[in-house]
Amino acid sequence: MRPAVVVLATLTLLVSYAPALRGMFEQWSNDEDVSHGFVVPIVVLWIVWRERERWRTLPIEPSLWGFAILAAGAAMQLAGALGAGLFAMSVAFLISVVGAVLCLGGFAWLRALAFPLLLTVFMLPKLALVYNQVTLPLQLLASRLAAGILTVAGIGVIREGNILEMSGHRVSVVEACNGIRYLLSLGFMAVVFAYLADTKPWMRVALLAAAVPVAILANAVRVAAAGWLPWLLSGTPHAISGWFLFVLCLVMLAVLRQLFNKAYALYLS
Amino acid sequence: MKKLSAYVLWVMSSVCLNAQPVNLGTAGNFGVLAGSTVTNTGATVVTGDLGVSPGSAVVGFPPGVVTGTIHAGDAAAAQAQIDLTNAYNNAAGRPGPTLVAADIGGTVITPGIYNATSSLGITGSVTLSGAGVYIFQIPTTLTTASNSHVILAGGATAANIFWQVGSSATLGTGSTFYGIILAQASITITTGAAFNGKALARTGAVTLDSNGVTGGGPPPPEAPAPSSLILVAIGLTFVVLYKGRARLFRQSKEN
Numbered sequence: 001m002r003p004a005v006v007v008l009a010t011l012t013l014l015v016s017y018a019p020a021l022r023g024m025f026e027q028w029s030n031d032e033d034v035s036h037g038f039v040v041p042i043v044v045l046w047i048v049w050r051e052r053e054r055w056r057t058l059p060i061e062p063s064l065w066g067f068a069i070l071a072a073g074a075a076m077q078l079a080g081a082l083g084a085g086l087f088a089m090s091v092a093f094l095i096s097v098v099g100a101v102l103c104l105g106g107f108a109w110l111r112a113l114a115f116p117l118l119l120t121v122f123m124l125p126k127l128a129l130v131y132n133q134v135t136l137p138l139q140l141l142a143s144r145l146a147a148g149i150l151t152v153a154g155i156g157v158i159r160e161g162n163i164l165e166m167s168g169h170r171v172s173v174v175e176a177c178n179g180i181r182y183l184l185s186l187g188f189m190a191v192v193f194a195y196l197a198d199t200k201p202w203m204r205v206a207l208l209a210a211a212v213p214v215a216i217l218a219n220a221v222r223v224a225a226a227g228w229l230p231w232l233l234s235g236t237p238h239a240i241s242g243w244f245l246f247v248l249c250l251v252m253l254a255v256l257r258q259l260f261n262k263a264y265a266l267y268l269s
Numbered sequence: 270m271k272k273l274s275a276y277v278l279w280v281m282s283s284v285c286l287n288a289q290p291v292n293l294g295t296a297g298n299f300g301v302l303a304g305s306t307v308t309n310t311g312a313t314v315v316t317g318d319l320g321v322s323p324g325s326a327v328v329g330f331p332p333g334v335v336t337g338t339i340h341a342g343d344a345a346a347a348q349a350q351i352d353l354t355n356a357y358n359n360a361a362g363r364p365g366p367t368l369v370a371a372d373i374g375g376t377v378i379t380p381g382i383y384n385a386t387s388s389l390g391i392t393g394s395v396t397l398s399g400a401g402v403y404i405f406q407i408p409t410t411l412t413t414a415s416n417s418h419v420i421l422a423g424g425a426t427a428a429n430i431f432w433q434v435g436s437s438a439t440l441g442t443g444s445t446f447y448g449i450i451l452a453q454a455s456i457t458i459t460t461g462a463a464f465n466g467k468a469l470a471r472t473g474a475v476t477l478d479s480n481g482v483t484g485g486g487p488p489p490p491e492a493p494a495p496s497s498l499i500l501v502a503i504g505l506t507f508v509v510l511y512k513g514r515a516r517l518f519r520q521s522k523e524n
Contacts (some may be wrong), residue, residue, distance in 0.1 A: 028498075035498035039505070062385055137401050163426065176493030185497040189504035196508055197515070219494060226492040233492055242495035250507045 009100050017077065017096065020089035027086065027125040033180050036188060040123035043192060044116045051112075058108050066102030073099055086117060087127045094120055115195065115204075122188040131180075138178035138216075145220030146173070155228055164227045171227045179219035186215040186249050193253060201263075203257060210256050211249075218249045290402050291360045291431045293449070294352025295345070296469055300482045302338070302349055302426040303456075311460075311479030317467070318348035324400040325388040333477065353469050357451045360433035363404050374417065378403065380425070391417045397430060397447070398422040411450070415441040415460075419448070427465045437473065440464060458482070 014021065028037035048055075073096030080089030098117060101110050110117075139162045147159040150166070158165040162173040190211035194204040222245050226232045232241050272421045300317035301307055307321055309329030316516045318337035321327055325342030340346040366384035370376070374392035380401025380458070389407045392414040397403055405411075413419075423429070430448030432438065437455045440446050440462045450456055455473030458480045459462050468475050468482060494500075 032496040032498070035496050038498060039501045043505075055294040082487055161388055172491050174491045174493065177491060179494065181494040181497045181500060185500035185504065188501060189508070192505070193508050193511075196512055222494065223492050224394075236490070243499070246495070246500050247507060250504055254511060 003102060009104060013093070013096055013100060014099055016074075017089070017093040019081065020077065020086065020093045023086040024090055024125055026121065028123075031126070032176070033184065034126060037123040037125075040120060040188065044119050047116045047119070047195070048113070050181050054112060055109070058105065058112055060104075061106035061108065062104060063102045063106045066099045066104070069099030069102060070096055071099075083265065085128070086125050090124050094124075115201075119188075119191060122184065122191075135178055135180070139173050139175065139181065141216065142177060142179050142220050142223050143173040145217065146223035149220060149224040149228055153224075153228070157227065164223070166227055167232045171223065171233065173223055177219070177223055179216050182215040182219045182222075182249070184213065185246070186211040186218075186253075190252060190253055193250070194257065196259075198253075198257060203260065206260050207253055207257060210253065214249050214252050214256075218245050221245060290429055291356050291404065291449075291451075293356045293467075293469075294349070295357060296349040296353040297467070298337070299340075299349055299469065300335075301475050302346070302467075302469045303475040304470055306474045307477070308474060309477040313477045313480045313482065315477075315482045317482075318345075320349055322346035322350045329477070339490060349410070350471065353451065353471055356469075357433060357453070357471060360404055360431050360451055361406055361435075362432065363406070366404075366406055366414065369405075372374055374414070380429075382406070385406075390414065391419065391444075394418040394420055396420045396422055397425040399425060401425070402431065403430045403448070405430075405432045407433060410434065410436050411438040411452075412448060413439070413441045413444045416443045417441055418445040420445075421447055438464070438468075 023168060024037060028035050072165075073092045076084075076092035076095060077089055080086065080092055094117070097120070098110065101113055101117070143159055143162045147157050147164055150157040150164070155166060164171045164173065187208055190207040191204050194207040222242060225241060225245075226238070232238055274512065296302055298318050299320050300315040301319045303321045303324065305321070305324040306328065307319060307330075308326075309332075311332060313329070313333040315335045316337070317335075318326065318340060319330070319335045320340035320343075322340070322342055324387045327339055327341050330339065338345075339366040340349070363382045366382040369378070369383045369385055369389070371385060371388060372390040372392050373395045374390070374395065377396045377398050379397075379399045380403055382404045384406035388394065388410040389405065390412045394417065397419065399422075411432055421428075424484055427446075427447040427449070432448050432450045434450060434452040434456075436453055437457070438450050438452050439457045440459060442459045443461050444459075445463045446458075446466065450466065450468050450470075452468075453472065454470065455475065456468045456470045457476045458468065458478065460478045462478075462480050464480055464482050466482075468477075
């Protein structure tokens with residue numbers, strides 16, 4: 001594949017989807033739930049570069065289907081610009097990237113690039129309709145779990161909706177405490193970790209699935225800890241406790257990977 | 270297509286018609302606010318500020334405890350009364366209420382605006398189910414029976430429940446009550462009633478007797494998670510270290 005053609009196609013996509021990219025950039029800058037979006041393209045490009053030897057051996061067989069997918073992406077971009085919103089425009093960009101890969105390299109290239117392309121899903125902005133539906137249930141789930149953890153630990157707690165009341169102080173489990181940040185960040189890291197630490201593609205799906213309960217539980221533990229020790233509610237201790245728990249989540253994923261591998265070995269034998 | 274249009278209309282109308290909370294202004298800092306006097310008997314605990322204006326009599330603290338500040342006839346209480354009047358008028362003027370029975374005991378109520386023809390009573394239990402704002406417009410009195418209970422379910426919170434009472438409110442002995450009472454005249458919380466909310470009376474007295482008034486004061490502190498950018502940066506560092514350690518381990522085994 002000629003590098004000049006790839007560069008030209010990339011520039012065309014970037015210019016065509018500049019409003020979507022600008023919107024994504026703004027959301028990553030202003031919303032701490034999705035600020036990891038800055039890192040996703042870097043990791044995706046690094047993976048593409050890391051596997052450069054593999055791409056060189058692939059046959060270049062451009063497919064006309066690519067144009068159909070590019071047209072679908074353009075239609076979606078138009079719908080987004082007419083009112084469907086930033087999420088639609090961002091999906092349109094990713095669809096057009098898929099179309100461009102098909103146009104330039106064909107299905108063999110699309111198959112080979114499937115993993116980094118799927119990883120770009122993590123850089124999509126929030127879909128407000130879904131986010132608004134899940135945020136309150138997640139807040140209440142985190143509140144319920146945190147209250148349960150505190151009760152099991154022998155600490156008296158009264159839960160009223162998303163408010164936890166311990167002796168002498170209260171904690172409000174607001175939107176920013178609902179666990180979305182842990183979920184998205186740990187989901188992304190689970191897939192990247194599985195890619196780097198394991199050769200089996202199913203491990204990426206397994207660790208991604210495992211990341212969901214781990215992230216929800218870790219967030220509840222974080223809220224419970226802040227409820228138990230009020231000095232964890234602000235400043236450096238608050239930040240460090242959040243980071244520390246995230247590292248524990250990653251350790252848990254590493255342990256789970258080993259357990260999955262052992263179970264798989266047992267299954268094969 | 271018709272179904273889709275109907276669904277879109279339904280979603281849009283449900284988004285637009287959801288009631289917004291009543292803005293309490295500075296009255297929101299008060300657990301108890303009265304127009305004439307606040308009288309307490311026994312070991313009442315009021316979370317937040319306690320105020321009286323235009324009166325200034327506060328009786329029974331101690332033995333009662335106020336976690337915030339007592340504002341007896343001062344400027345803060347006067348401003349809170351002005352804000353309370355605005356909030357009261359706002360709650361009373363919300364359009365499109367649904368009529369409820371004179372006694373809502375034994376019912377399950379979802380978020381929305383409700384009104385009574387005259388007085389409103391609660392006997393037994395009433396369940397407020399669902400996250401959202403509840404506004405009750407009561408032309409005359411609000412009376413809860415002894416040992417009656419307001420039960421919150423499905424994400425309902427005391428901070429989003431407003432009881433606009435045209436005259437006076439009385440909470441029965443041993444009852445449990447949630448919400449913010451905006452009363453034109455007086456509020457009486459009888460012996461041992463657990464009150465999770467704010468008792469805000471415009472002109473009359475607030476009378477307490479060994480109660481916990483827990484809804485006052487500023488909102489509780491939050492426990493937000495760290496930024497996802499920092500979490501992913503930590504994650505990448507972890508993965509790099511993990512890979513490095515694994516490589517070292519393999520090399521040491523080969524040697």
